[in-house]
Amino acid sequence: MIPVAFDYEVAESVDHALELLGQHGDEAKLLAGGHSLLPIMKLRLAAPALLVDLGRITDLNYVRDEGDHLAIGAMTRHTDVERNPIVQEHCGLLSYTASLVGDSQVRHRGTIGGSLAHADAASDLPSALMALDASFVVKGSSGERSVAVGDFFKDYLMSDLAEDEILTEVRVPKLSAGTGWSYQKFTRRLMDWAVVGVAAVVEKSNGSVGTARIGLTNMGSTPLRATAAESALSGADPGSVAEASNSADEGTSPSSDIAASDEYRRHLARVLTKRAVEEALSR
Numbered sequence: 001m002i003p004v005a006f007d008y009e010v011a012e013s014v015d016h017a018l019e020l021l022g023q024h025g026d027e028a029k030l031l032a033g034g035h036s037l038l039p040i041m042k043l044r045l046a047a048p049a050l051l052v053d054l055g056r057i058t059d060l061n062y063v064r065d066e067g068d069h070l071a072i073g074a075m076t077r078h079t080d081v082e083r084n085p086i087v088q089e090h091c092g093l094l095s096y097t098a099s100l101v102g103d104s105q106v107r108h109r110g111t112i113g114g115s116l117a118h119a120d121a122a123s124d125l126p127s128a129l130m131a132l133d134a135s136f137v138v139k140g141s142s143g144e145r146s147v148a149v150g151d152f153f154k155d156y157l158m159s160d161l162a163e164d165e166i167l168t169e170v171r172v173p174k175l176s177a178g179t180g181w182s183y184q185k186f187t188r189r190l191m192d193w194a195v196v197g198v199a200a201v202v203e204k205s206n207g208s209v210g211t212a213r214i215g216l217t218n219m220g221s222t223p224l225r226a227t228a229a230e231s232a233l234s235g236a237d238p239g240s241v242a243e244a245s246n247s248a249d250e251g252t253s254p255s256s257d258i259a260a261s262d263e264y265r266r267h268l269a270r271v272l273t274k275r276a277v278e279e280a281l282s283r
C-alpha cells in the first residue's frame with residue numbers, strides 16, 4: 001500500500017496554489033486533509049506527479065458571520081465546523097452533521113472543502129449542504145465564480161471544479177427562527193460511513209410543514225434532493241408526514257453493495273425522511 005512516488009510543494013497562498021496548478025496541469029493534485037486523497041493514492045487509483053499542500057494557507061481556515069449567511073473557508077476542519085459557536089447558533093444542521101463524520105482523527109484532519117471537492121455521494125456534509133441551499137466560491141486563473149450546491153456535484157467522485165480551480169469558500173444561509181432541522185445517519189457500526197443519510201430543513205407553519213428541503217446521502221452517484229417528497233411534504237400536518245415521506249426514494253438510483261441492497265436503501269430513505277421531518281418539526 002505504498003503510493004507511486006510524487007513531488008510535494010507547499011502552497012503559500014491561494015494564488016501560489018493556482019500558479020502551481022497552472023504549471024503542472026492534470027499532473028498536480030491539491031492536498032487538504034489527505035483523508036480521501038491519500039487512501040486512493042495508496043491503492044494506486046490516483047498517481048499525481050505533484051501534491052500541492054493547502055495546509056499552510058491559514059487564510060482558508062475561518063468561519064465568518066456575513067449577515068444573512070455564514071462564510072466558511074475551504075480548509076476549515078470538520079471539528080472546527082462542529083464546535084464553532086456561530087455555526088452552532090445559525091446552522092445547527094451543519095455543526096451536528098460535521099460531528100458525525102468518521103471518528104475524531106478524521107474530523108481533526110479532514111476539511112469541509114476536501115469533503116466537497118472529493119464529491120463522494122456517501123459523504124455526510126454534501127447532503128446537509130443541499131438541504132441548507134448552500135453555494136460555493138471557486139477560484140481559478142481567470143477569476144472567481146459562485147456555484148449553487150445543486151450544480152456542483154456532477155457524477156460519482158466528479159464535481160464542477162476544473163483541474164486548475166480551487167474551492168475557497170462555502171456559503172451557508174442562516175436558518176431563520178421557526179425553521180427546524182435534522183440529520184438521520186444510518187450506519188452498520190458507530191462512526192461508519194452512512195448506508196443512507198437524510199438531511200431535512202423544515203420551515204414550520206402552525207405546527208405543520210410549510211416547506212421542506214430534503215438532502216439524501218448515498219442514494220445515487222451524487223448527493224440528491226428528494227424533490228418528490230419535498231412536494232408531498234409541503235403543507236403536511238404531523239399526521240401525514242409518514243405518507244408524504246414515502247416518495248423519498250423517487251428519482252434515486254442507489255447501489256447494492258456489501259452494506260445494503262438498493263431495495264433496502266430505498267426503504268431507509270423513506271423511513272429516515274419521516275424521522276428527519278418529524279424531528280425537524282419538534283425542534
Ligand SMILES: Cc1cc2nc3c(=O)[nH]c(=O)nc-3n(C[C@H](O)[C@H](O)[C@H](O)COP(=O)(O)OP(=O)(O)OC[C@H]3O[C@@H](n4cnc5c(N)ncnc54)[C@H](O)[C@@H]3O)c2cc1C
Binds near residue numbers: 123
Ligand atoms: C477512516 C475514514 C472515515 C471517514 N468517514 C467519513 C464519514 O463517515 N463521513 C464523511 O462524510 N466522510 C468521511 N470520511 C472522509 C473525510 O470526511 C475526508 O476528510 C474528506 O472526504 C476529504 O477531506 P480532506 O480534507 O481529507 O481532503 P483530501 O483527501 O486532501 O482531498 C480530497 C480531494 O479533494 C481535492 N481538494 C481538497 N481540497 C480542495 C479545495 N479546496 N479545492 C479543490 N479541490 C480540493 C483533492 O485534490 C482531492 O482530490 C472518512 C475518511 C476516513 C479516512
